[in-house]
Amino acid sequence: MAGPLAGIRVLDLGRFIACPFCGMLLADLGAEVIRVERPGGGQDRYLGLLAPTGDSYGFTNHNRNKKGISLNFERTERGREILNELIKRSDVVIENFSPEAAKALGITYEDLKKVRQDIIFADVSAFGTTGPYSHRLGFDQIAKAMSGAMAISGFPGPPTKEQTPHTDYLTATLAAVGVVSALYHRERTGEGQMIETALLQTAVTMMAPTIAEWETGGKIRQQTGNRGPWLGPSDLYKTKDGQWIMLALITNSIWRRFCHFIGRDDLAEDPRFHNDMARWEHHDVIDPVVAEWVASHTAEEIMAAAEKIPIPAGICHEQTEVASNPQVKAREMLTDVPFPDGSGNALVTGLPIRMSGTPTEVQRSFPAVGEHNEEIYCGLLGYSREDLTRLAEEGII
Secondary structure, rough: OOOOOOOOOEEEEEOOOOOOOHHHHHOOOOOEEEEEEEEOOOHHHOOOEEEEOEHHHHHHOOOOOOOOOOOOOOOHHHHHHHHHHHHHHOOOEEEEOOOHHHHHHHHHHHHHHHHOOEEEEEEEEEOOOOOOOOEEEEEEEHHHHHOOOOOOOOOOOOOOOOOOHHHHHHHHHHHHHHHOOOOOOOHHHOOEEEEEEEEHHHHHHHHHHHHHHHHOOOOOOOOOOOOOOOOOOOEEEHHHHOOOEEEEOHHHHHHHHHHHHHHOHHHHHHHHHHHHHHHHOHHHHHHHHOOOHHHHHHHHHHHHHHHHHHOOEEEEEOOHHHHHHHHHHOOOEEEEEEEEOOEEEEEOOOOOOOOOOOOOOOOOOOEEEOOOHHHHHHHHHHOOOHHHHHHHHHHOO
16 A cells, blocks of 8 residues: 555755655655765765665665665756756755755755745755854754753763754654645645754754743753653662663652552652652652662563553663564564665664554665666656766766
8 A cells, every 4th residue: 555645756855864864754654755865975875883885874774765866966067957857856855955055056945946836845954044043054962052952961060962863853853744734735725835944943842841941930950860850750770680770650640559569658648749849859768769679679570560550661771682672573663674785684763653544664775876866867857878877977977
């Protein structure tokens, strides 16, 4: 069964994460997504730790389910002409160049509307297309720093950056939501439009409640390590067999169930601990009780008790353990795709969105450099193989 976006063609001009992950989501939903990169491969193909094929693990993950072509539209006039031919035949264009670079390359929304009036254009940038910082460059970690997220992360001391680039991934997801909404709007009205997302906007969005705690409530959140702020108890606790368990004993009902199970109904009835904020304020009294209970049991025993009580709990896995987790395996949260050269398999993300009526699926691996040049240039644009050879010799594809 075809995905919900079957028949939609997306031209993906993105690099790194925030734009390519958006393209991956659209491809998962059934769109034909054509990843465009420089002849020889884009920067993100070779950035970071590399797989046996020489492609980065980020690239293999963010570009599965896409077709791939090479095109030097950044430095050649002929390349830009070909890009316009592709835009005419596409429903959506997504990119994450800086606003100034996009303007210089002629790939702003105003430029694209001249090529196809009803084009849907998703612009992903660090700071947006307006404001005093719109000309600046930025990545996930820059947005985290500027949003205040790093200042409240980690244990008391210097600001701490989360290693997972959540700001990139959420920005990409918001861009994909915008694209799908714009497609729905165009279906009803025939109008295209521009969708704009920015890393700093995303980071500030995630920090908005914390910022409001100060701006409205006059409270400054402190670094609390693994302990949940203003809640309690919620922390990592070490088990008898040396593993770490995250417990989130949040809300009165969960707290009372836990206290009853460990034989400490007195804690549940103590007026000092009547709600989450009160338990936070008295965490120096409560945390040792929870820590002692966890320390007297193995991780397996804690998880069995957590299911029985029930309370939210999870083992803190190492990177080496996640793929073998039974829930991860049962839900196929990770999957294998073949390397384009057939030399082996790459582990990539499974399907983050599941739909009962229009099932999503991983149909193809990430593309090799220019893997679908012939299909797109000869099939879609009608070029001859001789044209393809000449374009390659001229360094255009």
